[in-house]
Amino acid sequence: MPNYVVGHKVPDSDSICSAIALSYLKTTLGEPTVPARLGELSPETKFILERFGFEEPELKLSYAGESLYIVDHSDRVQGPDDIDDATILGIIDHHKLGDITTSAPLECWIRPVGCTNTIIKMMYDFHDVEIPKDIAGAMMCAILSDTVIFKSPTCTTADIKCVEALAEIAGIDDPKELGMEMFKVKSAVEDTPMRDLVLRDFKDFNMNGNLVGIGQLEVVDLAIFDSFKDDLHADLKALREEGNRHSTILLLTDIMKEGSELLVVSEDESVIEKAYDVKLDNGRVWIDGIMSRKKQVVPPLQDAFGAK
Amino acid sequence: MPNYVVGHKVPDSDSICSAIALSYLKTTLGEPTVPARLGELSPETKFILERFGFEEPELKLSYAGESLYIVDHSDRVQGPDDIDDATILGIIDHHKLGDITTSAPLECWIRPVGCTNTIIKMMYDFHDVEIPKDIAGAMMCAILSDTVIFKSPTCTTADIKCVEALAEIAGIDDPKELGMEMFKVKSAVEDTPMRDLVLRDFKDFNMNGNLVGIGQLEVVDLAIFDSFKDDLHADLKALREEGNRHSTILLLTDIMKEGSELLVVSEDESVIEKAYDVKLDNGRVWIDGIMSRKKQVVPPLQDAFGAK
Ligand SMILES: [Mn+2]
Ligand SMILES: [Mn+2]
Numbered sequence: 004m005p006n007y008v009v010g011h012k013v014p015d016s017d018s019i020c021s022a023i024a025l026s027y028l029k030t031t032l033g034e035p036t037v038p039a040r041l042g043e044l045s046p047e048t049k050f051i052l053e054r055f056g057f058e059e060p061e062l063k064l065s066y067a068g069e070s071l072y073i074v075d076h077s078d079r080v081q082g083p084d085d086i087d088d089a090t091i092l093g094i095i096d097h098h099k100l101g102d103i104t105t106s107a108p109l110e111c112w113i114r115p116v117g118c119t120n121t122i123i124k125m126m127y128d129f130h131d132v133e134i135p136k137d138i139a140g141a142m143m144c145a146i147l148s149d150t151v152i153f154k155s156p157t158c159t160t161a162d163i164k165c166v167e168a169l170a171e172i173a174g175i176d177d178p179k180e181l182g183m184e185m186f187k188v189k190s191a192v193e194d195t196p197m198r199d200l201v202l203r204d205f206k207d208f209n210m211n212g213n214l215v216g217i218g219q220l221e222v223v224d225l226a227i228f229d230s231f232k233d234d235l236h237a238d239l240k241a242l243r244e245e246g247n248r249h250s251t252i253l254l255l256t257d258i259m260k261e262g263s264e265l266l267v268v269s270e271d272e273s274v275i276e277k278a279y280d281v282k283l284d285n286g287r288v289w290i291d292g293i294m295s296r297k298k299q300v301v302p303p304l305q306d307a308f309g310a311k
Numbered sequence: 312m313p314n315y316v317v318g319h320k321v322p323d324s325d326s327i328c329s330a331i332a333l334s335y336l337k338t339t340l341g342e343p344t345v346p347a348r349l350g351e352l353s354p355e356t357k358f359i360l361e362r363f364g365f366e367e368p369e370l371k372l373s374y375a376g377e378s379l380y381i382v383d384h385s386d387r388v389q390g391p392d393d394i395d396d397a398t399i400l401g402i403i404d405h406h407k408l409g410d411i412t413t414s415a416p417l418e419c420w421i422r423p424v425g426c427t428n429t430i431i432k433m434m435y436d437f438h439d440v441e442i443p444k445d446i447a448g449a450m451m452c453a454i455l456s457d458t459v460i461f462k463s464p465t466c467t468t469a470d471i472k473c474v475e476a477l478a479e480i481a482g483i484d485d486p487k488e489l490g491m492e493m494f495k496v497k498s499a500v501e502d503t504p505m506r507d508l509v510l511r512d513f514k515d516f517n518m519n520g521n522l523v524g525i526g527q528l529e530v531v532d533l534a535i536f537d538s539f540k541d542d543l544h545a546d547l548k549a550l551r552e553e554g555n556r557h558s559t560i561l562l563l564t565d566i567m568k569e570g571s572e573l574l575v576v577s578e579d580e581s582v583i584e585k586a587y588d589v590k591l592d593n594g595r596v597w598i599d600g601i602m603s604r605k606k607q608v609v610p611p612l613q614d615a616f617g618a619k
Contacts, residue, residue, distance in 0.1 A: 087617075091408075100402070100413040106613040107407050108465075108605065113419035129437075157416075297416065305414040309395075 005035040011076035018075040020145035021119040039063040047189040055140040077101035080207045117162040118149035140173035147182035190222040197238040210308035213249035225257040263293040278307035313343040319384035324356045326383040328453035329427040347371040355497040363448040383427045385409035388515045425470040426457035448481035455490035498530040505546040518616035521557035533565040571601040586615035
């Protein structure tokens with residue numbers, strides 16, 4: 004029976020590509036391991052897998068009785084629902100430390116860098132295993148995605164160096180150009196149901212007992228939302244009620260202007276206003292410089308809930 | 312203001328030596344960091360610090376407003392009481408993943424090896440920093456202590472290789488001989504109050520809402536306990552009541568015979584009997600091969616509580 008590698012619910016490119024990259028590394032090291040996913044792929048991730056010739060990883064929601072590596076998260080609400088009945092062999096992640104616990108020692112590679120794949124590259128280097136060309140390409144795209152082509156405040160020197168090294172292995176001359184091509188795919192929102200857009204990159208967080216769902220759409224020009232922003236906001240409201248969430252937030256991130264508009268639905272807007280020191284206008288506010296959910300949106304909100 | 316490195320309450324040699332080793336590494340990398348401790352040193356740890364010329368790290372219980380690295384644990388009950396008011400920069404550990412969480416990304420090096428210092432050695436190698444002779448000696452002793460001179464089932468090839476490399480740096484010809492000398496110091500129990508013995512290497516665990524305290528005394532011959540085993544057991548009983556614990560357990564480990572006698576005081580002995588598939592006789596049982604609290608004692612007990 005092989006081991007599994009799985010990323011978070013509503014998988015993004017980092018979750019999928021790191022599952023592929025880690026399973027190859029572990030298998031090469033003599034531990035048969037296969038990549039899996041907890042949900043449907045985004046257009047961006049499909050673009051990456053097609054570009055480098057990968058199949059979609061197996062859709063697998065239940066892990067009872069299995070052994071697995073967790074990538075790109077360490078929060079229980081983001082992982083498999085029956086994780087308590089599985090054996091966690093390790094966690095590779097670049098977020099805050101969540102509430103997953105284990106009953107036996109394990110392997111954790113957690114670093115404050117821009118992308119899980121940057122850490123997986125460190126693991127390849129540690130074990131002195133060569134990265135195949137196609138895997139290097141997918142890893143590189145995941146880093147460009149998570150760091151918004153190096154523009155996100157989460158981006159570190161390690162991420163930039165890692166992209167350079169992976170581009171060389173993959174034989175890609177201009178990583179940034181490929182990154183822009185990828186973000187244009189990501190910006191395509193026509194003919195997509197509102198709910199699909201809201202959930203395209205959506206994560207739940209348990210903040211001091213309050214369930215908070217935060218989605219993010221990163222696009223090259225925020226104007227594409229103009230004609231249906233009200234519909235997005237309405238769907239965010241429905242999502243909050245259906246999931247008994249305290250709040251739902253959607254970040255509309257303009258990667259060229261380097262900032263985000265927040266759409267907010269909350270049972271107590273003052274917590275959100277306090278967290279970011281802003282005033283909401285009709286549940287909306289533009290904040291300059293906000294690009295990272297992980298680094299700029301979650302920590303202040305978690306603190307605001309903690310202090311309540 | 313410097314950062315701190317601190318190990319668990321009732322510090323063992325691994326917690327102290329890894330705090331010393333990590334603070335030197337971080338300081339060398341340009342991040343002023345000092346080692347601290349949450350409690351008194353054991354005779355074994357004092358022996359190591361004297362042997363290699365170190366001062367005792369600062370006794371520091373409160374970390375509110377400070378930034379710190381956590382070593383040799385990730386369980387809240389084992390760490391500083393006011394950890395929620397501190398910033399956790401990283402965790403270096405070799406135990407099960409505990410319930411410490413953070414609100415921001417951090418650095419975690421957690422590996423299923425025999426000792427935290429084995430992981431710290433990997434960090435020195437990663438950053439290409441030379442380990443000073445005296446620090447190498449202290450790290451080496453901590454690994455010999457945690458792995459019971461390689462006899463513990465927690466000991467891995469990585470630990471053995473690490474001791475070899477550190478011995479070479481420290482200029483020590485026979486690490487095992489030094490290890491035996493150290494365990495003889497550890498075995499000296501005359502004129503020690505019962506409570507001091509019970510708490511010498513004692514850890515609390517939150518097992519599915521139940522507080523369980525587990526101590527361990529590793530000696531070269533269990534016969535030294537014969538004359539006061541009843542007194543130890545009585546003190547264990549008192550300790551359970553004072554701390555409102557579900558159970559207290561003391562492992563008397565014979566490192567030559569490679570097994571442990573368990574002294575148990577519990578509000579429900581059947582959980583412990585089920586966990587280890589044994590029958591307690593007057594709250595005691597010898598179990599062949601049990602040497603590691605972390606690998607052989609905690610996981611089955613945690614599972615037994617989980618399944619209750
Ligand atoms: Mn990621
Ligand atoms: Mn240890």
